[in-house]
Amino acid sequence: MRIDAHQHYWRIERGDYGWITPDLPVLYRDFSPQDLLPHLKQHQLDGSIAVQAAPTLAETDYLLSLADTDDSILGVVGWLDLHDPEHRSHYERFSRHPKFVGFRIMIQEMPDASSILEPSFLEALSAYAAEDVPIDLLVVSHQLPPLVRLLERVPHLRGVIDHLAKPRIAEGATAPWLSYMREIAAHPKLYCKLSGMVTEADHRHWKQADFTFYIRQILELFGPQRVMFGSDWPVCLLAASYDQTMSVLQQAIPDSWSEQERTLLFGENARTFYKLNDVSRKLKEGERL
Template sequence: MFMRVDAHQHYWLIERGDYGWIKPDIPEVYRNFLPSDLRPNLDLHRFDGSITVQAAPTMEETDYLLSLADHDSSILGVVGWIDLFDPEHRQHYERFRKHPKFIGFRIMIQDMPDAQVILEPSYIEALSGYAKEEVPIDFLVLSHQLEPLLKLIQHVPSIRGVVDHLGKPPIRSGRIEPWESLLKQIAGFPSIYCKLSGMVTEAEHRRWSQEDFNKYVHKVTAMFGPERVMFGSDWPVCLLSAEYGQVVDVLAEALPKSWGEAEYARLFGLNAKAFYKLKDVRGDGLEE
């Protein structure tokens, strides 16, 4: 049996004050979410563990997530946060990388008022350094920001990156373009992966249907192939629109009917293991 990995989920403590976007008027997520809350879902769906991804643009939150990882074996790795505009970003990275479960960082393009800033020479230079070291980098990007992301990747074509949440296509409206054309160009770079995650919150919350997602999944699996896609629950953010099990089922139903055990193994674990350079938690020596 291959190692099963949920490649994208979050933990937070509201009282930490890092999460300005989590407000009382969204009660589904306005509470603490910790490893003990996720564990029943991981066990039920036979996941060996998860990749915990930052949800706040602070280094303090990354330190907090790493402290959780110290005490919970289900956290296979932590994707933290680093500000590449900070002249001391390298020192922060060097400190984080000393932790055995720090596996990379995420760039939150979604929160940038002007995504074009990622094309500034200093930013490209910083990213080029991490690309040379093959550091895994997550990209959180909205569909209308895919063009500057494409340009960034063109400047740093060797970057080891993954596009979170399918690049957030406009699922509510059902539109495909220009999302498809831009993501297809991004997929042309062989070191870029895509997470099949975050779909239910891009649809109409709690009022979606299976058909809302199928064409987007079909497009992504065709673009990236079974070798460069990963499953991520985006729990607990997904709770705004669906339960954990529904997220798993929606994706499974939307996958190409031609896919078999080998493709499922890659999507639900082996690709995340390879991309993030994870060790097999069961020590069975399973190869990617």
């Protein structure tokens, strides 16, 4: 199965995408499954993982409603605030939907990333980790120190780092990003998405060579069984087309990688991480009810 493990949908009139403004005309419009479908077909992708783009429960409900009627949405990664005492009830409600495959923690948006080390947050995360819930981690490279400390305290977390933890590609910076990613990769249940790279480069003047080092370091650190392709469409359109985003990754893969390893990167790892076989089973059971 070939999968785009990270993309977004939104409808502007819903009003909970405060970061999408008329100053970003390429993004300031609605994006639906019908808009993505030609790209999925072009690259022989069976479907995608739709990831939340707004820190609201309502947006997760919106994505799940899209998944009800669109087979190309293989799973939905929703949003939870683990600082909210009611997070568990929201999680249980979302989990009743067969295509809900996990949630994302938006560390990037936290004024103080060290808040993820508060006892109540660690307790909540440890409980989800004990249940082996897939959790996306949206983090910026300068926020990696508290994340490393969190993983020391919740080492059994089934997590995936979105967008390579957003290294400063436009500046060509590699330190201390690389040393922190090495520590994170040492946790065997942590994955990394090769996504969101073009928007961390110079939007107008990037070149293939800007990305090769970062991609190959992640491939080496996490290995072929813990990496996933994600387009980050339509956010990627700020700097590159869907085709260019795919090409950036394909051109950087070492020639030594086998076809099987490429198959893992472009879908099978996402299927494993998000437990999509369980999704298929739940859907079939629902059909029989």
